[in-house]
Amino acid sequence: MEADPSAPVDLSSFCVSEKYGFLLTDPLTDLPEYYWIWMDLARNVPHLVQTHQLQARVAEMPLLSSSYLKGHRELRLARTALGFITMGYVWQDGAHQPAKVLPKVLAVPYCTVSKMLGLPPILVYADCVLANWWLRDPGRPMEIENIDTLFMIQGGDSCKGFFLVSVLVEQSACTGLQGLATVMNSMLTRDITAVQEGLTVVSDSIRRMAEVFKLIHKHVEPTMFYNSMRTFFMGWKDNPALPNSLWYEGVPEQPPGLNGLSAGQSSALQCFDLLLGVQYSDETGRSFQESMRAYMPPPHRQLLETVSSWPPLRHFVLWSSSQELRHSYNSCVLALADLRTYHLNVTARYITIPAGQAKLIHCPFGNSHARQETHGSGGSNFLPFLKGIRDDTKRALITDQ
Numbered sequence: 001m002e003a004d005p006s007a008p009v010d011l012s013s014f015c016v017s018e019k020y021g022f023l024l025t026d027p028l029t030d031l032p033e034y035y036w037i038w039m040d041l042a043r044n045v046p047h048l049v050q051t052h053q054l055q056a057r058v059a060e061m062p063l064l065s066s067s068y069l070k071g072h073r074e075l076r077l078a079r080t081a082l083g084f085i086t087m088g089y090v091w092q093d094g095a096h097q098p099a100k101v102l103p104k105v106l107a108v109p110y111c112t113v114s115k116m117l118g119l120p121p122i123l124v125y126a127d128c129v130l131a132n133w134w135l136r137d138p139g140r141p142m143e144i145e146n147i148d149t150l151f152m153i154q155g156g157d158s159c160k161g162f163f164l165v166s167v168l169v170e171q172s173a174c175t176g177l178q179g180l181a182t183v184m185n186s187m188l189t190r191d192i193t194a195v196q197e198g199l200t201v202v203s204d205s206i207r208r209m210a211e212v213f214k215l216i217h218k219h220v221e222p223t224m225f226y227n228s229m230r231t232f233f234m235g236w237k238d239n240p241a242l243p244n245s246l247w248y249e250g251v252p253e254q255p256p257g258l259n260g261l262s263a264g265q266s267s268a269l270q271c272f273d274l275l276l277g278v279q280y281s282d283e284t285g286r287s288f289q290e291s292m293r294a295y296m297p298p299p300h301r302q303l304l305e306t307v308s309s310w311p312p313l314r315h316f317v318l319w320s321s322s323q324e325l326r327h328s329y330n331s332c333v334l335a336l337a338d339l340r341t342y343h344l345n346v347t348a349r350y351i352t353i354p355a356g357q358a359k360l361i362h363c364p365f366g367n368s369h370a371r372q373e374t375h376g377s378g379g380s381n382f383l384p385f386l387k388g389i390r391d392d393t394k395r396a397l398i399t400d401q
């Protein structure tokens with residue numbers, strides 16, 4: 001879809017809903033009976049991995065046709081189920097002993113469904129967060145006690161907590177996306193007051209995201225995150241444990257090496273960066289952020305392209321000479337920088353500190369942990385990357401000089 005900056009932005013055309021933002025609206029919880037085996041294995045991944053049975057159970061699976069899947073939500077549920085089975089299958093025996101071949105019964109339908117959705121055949125944020133939730137009581141608000149996951153990986157309640165807190169952070173971004181559309185559309189009509197109001201909505205939403213993010217401390221235990229969950233998030237791009245990537249059996253066109261799961265695959269912060277004109281100064285950081293877009297659903301990717309091709313907000317703020325508008329813009333930039341500072345502190349608690357403890361107890365995984373200390377599951381050398389991107393955010397502030 002080509003961006004047309006003379007026409008107003010309509011978020012629904014990018015599969016962004018008023019109520020749920022980038023989250024999939026009302027994900028289905030079950031597939032047609034024909035696919036019961038996928039759902040059965042996917043729902044039981046933690047137990048089957050724990051007992052080292054998943055690979056054997058996959059080997060017994062029949063090769064199912066994807067052609068009975070109807071509509072977007074069935075495809076998303078099928079993809080999410082196959083994604084959880086795949087991660088469990090590859091990492092069942094630990095970070096040091098991954099499966100090198102994904103068998104045909106899994107690889108073929110997974111690649112087919114992924115192609116239909118325009119996503120790579122690996123578990124991404126759009127699966128395990130955006131499409132992996134349901135409301136226990138649809139009449140009650142979306143709070144952590146009232147939502148649940150469809151699928152999990154190792155890590156018990158911490159895994160559930162990690163996915164659900166991310167769901168709630170995404171939901172908090174929802175009003176910010178409405179604000180973003182207001183800002184973009186009001187720039188077209190040069191309505192300074194409406195741009196300012198839109199920016200206030202965006203910064204309130206980013207602050208709310210940061211507030212909700214704090215729930216992570218209550219619901220995710222650092223050692224569980226570091227020792228149990230992260231292995232299952234790892235991908236097969238530049239991963240020394242899989243030097244030849246993963247072979248998708250029976251698939252004529254082999255996918256390239258694929259990055260592991262990262263919340264960097266969320267479109268929300270990238271959307272706000274593009275709106276505010278945050279420039280990634282470091283080449284590695286820039287290419288990481290850009291590469292993450294291939295792991296986002298195509299309509300969300302298109303929204304990012306549209307925001308990036310819009311007339312720049314920073315120029316508009318400078319052109320307006322309005323102190324109030326400049327203040328609202330700067331307040332938004334600061335809210336985003338604060339969220340990133342908070343996120344950095346979270347990575348210290350969940351990666352740096354447990355990594356130090358693993359070293360002290362002579363972790364048997366040896367080298368595979370050496371990489372896990374410095375690299376995020378998405379594959380970035382995360383500390384300089386996250387610090388750099390936080391500093392880039394601050395640099396977007398409009399000062400008097």
Ligand code: HEM
Pocket residue numbers: 165166169170213216220225261262263264265266269270340343346347350351375376377378379380381382385386389
């Ligand atoms: C235990 C909690 C978390 C940890 C340890 C963590 C860790 C990381 C790491 C290591 C990266 C670097 C990229 C990579 O290689 O994966 C990253 C990036 C990122 N994470 Fe998290 N993360 C956590 C939770 C979250 C949550 C809940 C969100 C929001 C939904 C989030 C949003 C992001 C974003 C947007 C990036 C890309 C960098 C940026 O735009 O600032 N993270 N995270």
